[in-house]
Amino acid sequence: MIGTILVTLIGGVVIGLLGKWLAPGDKDNIPLWLTVVCGIVGMIVGSLLYWVIFGQNNAAFDGHEATWDNATNGVDWWRHIWQVVVAAVAVVVASGITGKSKA
Structure with missing residues (x-):
């Protein structure tokens, strides 16, 4: 349980910051906690979208069936790209x- 929380928070920071970097325009006006929330949303929604569109037809690997959070053998780079894009939208x-502005 604690491992899941730590992975979610660390992943939320990484995916959120990448999403903030990818977002068009000047989006540095949201606080870090909101960036982390956007990253967590990106992780969950991006994984689910990837699974619905691409992952359901994946064959079993490493002795288990493919799932929404583990759809391929190894690092699933396409799923991570979907996560970052969803985080950028968030x-x-x-x-x-x-509605904050830097000016």
Whole structure:
């Protein structure tokens, strides 16, 4: 349980910061905690979208069936790309909702 929480928080920071970097325009006006939330949303929603679109037809590997959070053998780079893109969209939405500006 604690491992899951740590992976989610660390992954949320990494995916959120990558999403913030990828987001168009000046999106540095949201706080770090909101960036982490956007990263966690990106991790979960991006994985689910990838699974629905591409992952359901994957064959079993390493003795288990493919699942939404582990769809391929090894590092699933395409799933991570989907996560970052969803996090970037979440950053844009969060920035628009908070309405903060640097000026």
